[in-house]
Amino acid sequence: MSQWKPRYYDIGVNFSDSMFQGYYNGSQNQKHPCDVEAVIDRAHLFNVKKMLITASTIKESSDHFKLCELYSNQFYSTAGVHPCSVANEFYENETTPLKNVDMKLEELTEIVREGYKLNHIKAFGEIGLDYDRLHYSTKDQQITMFKKQLDILKNLDFKLPLFLHMRAACDDFVEIIKPYIDEGIIPEGFGVVHSFTGTEQELQKILDLGFYIGINGCSLKTEENLQVASKIPIDKLMIETDSPWCEIRKSHASYKYITPYPNTFYPEIESSPQKNLEKSTFKLDDKLPFPSIKKENYQKHSIYVNENATEDSELRFGILSKPMIKSRNEPAEVGQVAEVLCKLHNITEPKEIEKFIDTVFENSLKLFN
Ligand SMILES: [Zn+2]
Numbered sequence: 001m002s003q004w005k006p007r008y009y010d011i012g013v014n015f016s017d018s019m020f021q022g023y024y025n026g027s028q029n030q031k032h033p034c035d036v037e038a039v040i041d042r043a044h045l046f047n048v049k050k051m052l053i054t055a056s057t058i059k060e061s062s063d064h065f066k067l068c069e070l071y072s073n074q075f076y077s078t079a080g081v082h083p084c085s086v087a088n089e090f091y092e093n094e095t096t097p098l099k100n101v102d103m104k105l106e107e108l109t110e111i112v113r114e115g116y117k118l119n120h121i122k123a124f125g126e127i128g129l130d131y132d133r134l135h136y137s138t139k140d141q142q143i144t145m146f147k148k149q150l151d152i153l154k155n156l157d158f159k160l161p162l163f164l165h166m167r168a169a170c171d172d173f174v175e176i177i178k179p180y181i182d183e184g185i186i187p188e189g190f191g192v193v194h195s196f197t198g199t200e201q202e203l204q205k206i207l208d209l210g211f212y213i214g215i216n217g218c219s220l221k222t223e224e225n226l227q228v229a230s231k232i233p234i235d236k237l238m239i240e241t242d243s244p245w246c247e248i249r250k251s252h253a254s255y256k257y258i259t260p261y262p263n264t265f266y267p268e269i270e271s272s273p274q275k276n277l278e279k280s281t282f283k284l285d286d287k288l289p290f291p292s293i294k295k296e297n298y299q300k301h302s303i304y305v306n307e308n309a310t311e312d313s314e315l316r317f318g319i320l321s322k323p324m325i326k327s328r329n330e331p332a333e334v335g336q337v338a339e340v341l342c343k344l345h346n347i348t349e350p351k352e353i354e355k356f357i358d359t360v361f362e363n364s365l366k367l368f369n
């Protein structure tokens with residue numbers, strides 16, 4: 001029997017998102033207590049060895065140091081301002097930048113330097129362009145701040161890989177970033193375009209720049225998406241959840257490729273619940289061996305656990321006590337992205353599947369370790 005086990009590097013985790021604190025859709029009404037620890041426990045059970053926490057603002061860029069310290073050599077963070085956040089971060093109104101933009105950029109640079117020294121920050125980002133969501137930041141704002149952030153790279157005496165966001169903006173994106181590659185400011189292949197949702201031509205343009213491609217559930221929604229994803233060379237592929245967003249849903253074209261636990265992507269775990277759950281108020285997730293409940297039922301689940309668990313039972317301390325929240329993605333689910341991509345690449349032999357998972361893991365390690 002082979003001792004091989006899948007290992008995953010989830011390169012896109014938004015732990016700063018309020019959903020991990022129990023707040024949903026901008027509501028001030030907390031649906032459940034912060035459950036990041038349970039989320040991390042589930043990720044560990046399925047060998048999500050490393051996670052890159054994505055920062056979207058200057059504040060998040062330094063806030064994440066705490067988690068990185070707590071889970072050193074497992075959690076790393078990015079530092080940078082997301083294209084959808086640049087208006088908020090750097091502008092007084094649509095056309096007037098704040099007077100202290102240069103100071104803010106200097107602050108970001110210092111966070112990058114400090115985080116790099118502490119081994120917390122492994123990527124510069126997420127930066128880029130998002131023309132699907134111009135209501136957050138205008139094109140002009142996005143382009144200006146993308147360039148100004150890229151200029152930070154000129155002031156660093158070390159090289160930091162890029163974590164790039166590009167949505168419906170491929171031509172401008174290539175035009176802006178290519179000179180930095182040509183001048184050697186960005187070493188070739190030193191970055192990933194994450195959450196890729198572009199066409200096959202766009203994929204080619206990004207690959208021509210030498211970048212890796214990050215794929216999550218949002219990259220695999222339609223048959224056309226799947227077609228494009230099947231063309232990504234495996235040595236240029238990284239996987240991510242972009243959690244709490246971008247889960248693979250029943251309505252997605254990719255869903256048919258996911259098989260229930262246990263399988264090669266999710267080998268049997270020791271603490272897997274074999275209990276009779278008939279009388280309980282909850283069901284196990286369709287695909288993973290965890291209770292899965294609606295956020296509204298979190299409280300009900302806690303009461304059930306309190307009433308029914310004996311002092312040392314699985315229900316009190318084991319994975320049954322910590323439910324997954326339906327429709328909220330989390331790092332433990334990154335193996336599903338791997339499974340879909342494997343099938344899209346027509347890889348079916350067990351040894352080949354192992355090689356695929358190892359290659360994708362090592363791709364991420366090459367850049368973000
Ligand atoms: Zn993004």
